Amino acid sequence: METDFIRMGIVYLHLIACCVAIGTVFMGDLDMVRKLLRASDERTDPSHFKSLHTVVSRSLIVLWITGVALVALDVYLKGAGTLANPKLQSKIAMVVLLTINGLALQQFVLPWLKKTGSLLDLSFRRRLVALFTGAVSGVSWFYAAMLGIARPLNWKFTLTEILGAYPVMVAGGFIGMLALTAWAEYRSRHAGMDLPLFGPMDLRPLHATAH
Template structure:
């Protein structure tokens, strides 16, 4: 049973690492383009489509392996296992990731494909897209931290474990919102034609 549990945790960890790696590299590419003052339509659509597929596949593996690990631990420790605040925090974050993935698929991605670019979205929709992205990035990293933080088990309450979580989401959202607004202004400046001066108009 111990080897079976170890195998489940291994697959669980690999799925988490793959998701974090793909999400991180995709986000870095988007930030680099924003720093240049523009984001191409092709990159936006590819970014969101890739992010959505990654989230879905990784969440499927995480739910399956995570539920299996919980089942094995329950058989070993009984109902007291579910009182572990670290376990509760992980389940809450994975639930949020799941709902956020559904939101990305049903709302953000179709709107982005219709607009053609993140910078071309209406302010409200663009704000929701940025918040959803910030929630996704922070949640994956936070869940990974809880996953490897065995010393955190039973040492802190659920509230203490999740205190930094909303703070990091707000900070990530604020930074990306400011960067996107700056990139949008830069894009508008680049697209504005400069007045041509004629040598004869003197």
């Protein structure tokens, strides 16, 4: 009975950490998409990027601590065979990917954005890296949350089957953001220009243009 309450407390902290991270990532992505849709030239305060990364990083640390505690408790109570559960393996894979992706964001993407203040002001190569790491971050957090509540997946599907939709979702997110940034850049460059849809039109009378 005592172990049940201990496990419940750990799961609760695990859930809170995941919710905080997802909320932070979602609001950050929503703000970026809103600016891209408006093709806004507004620069984001560098401290904003730092605060977002700090919250997500700390949530990830809590996720690691509580996750390891849960696995250790389950192994203690049920045996090492627990580690063979494909759903558990997929959750571990998600957290590892989030950790690697977080390091990439910290080492590369965040310093770039702090200098420019805008995704559109990055070079094309750096923008691709930023969009890809952003897609991985967003998809991974939501995928990890789904795995956390997906009890029916326990022991019923292989690791490949459980993670089958993951690369598709990352690719979809990356392509979608790539298209959105391209559209926002086009609008930003042509802001204030009244461009006719089918090119310039000659409004002179037909009889005048015939001579």
